[in-house]
Amino acid sequence: MPFREALEHMIAVTYGVTYDAVVTHFPPYEAMLEEIVAFVARSVPVETAPRDTRVLDVACGGGLVVCAFARVVRHATGIDLTPAMLEQARKNQAAQGLTNVTWKHGDVLPLPFPDASFTIVTSRFAFHHFLDPLAVLREMKRVAAPGGRVMVADSAPAPDRADAFNRMERLRDPSHARAMPVDEHKALYARAGLSEPRVTWYRLEGELEALIARSFPNPGDDDKIRALFRASLTDDALGIQTRLENGQIRYGFPVAVLVADR
DSSP states (O other): OOOOHHHHHHHHHHHHHHHHHHHHTOOHHHHHHHHHHHHHHHSSGGGGGTTTEEEEESSSSSSHHHHHHTTTTSEEEEEESSSHHHHHHHHHHHTTTOSSSSESSSSSSSSSSSSSSSEEEEEEOOOGGOOOOHHHHHHHHHHHEEEEEEEEEEEEGGGGGGHHHHHHHHHOOOOOOOOOOOHHHHHHHHHHHHOOOEEEEEEEEEEEEHHHHHHOTTHHHHHHHHHHHHHHHHTTSSSSSOEEEEEEEEEEEEEEEEEEEO
């Protein structure tokens, strides 16, 4: 296996192992997920939703997005490289009694679907793991039907805080590649031949020690993360609104949801 493919595989597997532990049963994430699903579903022309709407979630992890969409659309499909994540996704599907769902084991480059197969193509909290996000976005466009929507939701640090934010995230999650500022996301959309995306912002709020408990830092890196957060209290060097409340360090990760017409 070529080095680049091997590295992509390692990132995907590492992310698959950590994903559910990081976000499942995390109320701020679950609330934001519901808002994102509703927002994207509303953006589809009414004549195609929900009766004829087909959704693909790229790098679906434990299937949270797929299952959320499946409650409001005709059919939802999730693709992921990690079998253990797809097994968890099937459990989530069964627990919710959903029958309009398909799971696909496979890589995202290329996506193993014909052109124009889906009304909505999404990827959330995965782009910062991709080594070639432009190639992934081009594949998402290819499998989206004309008149459909292409959505990416991911951390989007301010340009002058991006380097510091990404250094911290790599300590917290070794599978992290790079989170992009929103203007870089927009530039990817343009290079992929998509229209300028509509952008909705969220703050994913949390508390430092709970974040570390849900993360997988290498030995000793948890203290480095704490030091970065403490230093950011004075100047918000991480760009995540670090503040001290009742003796706890709290934060708000900037999340951009970008939706473009196909």
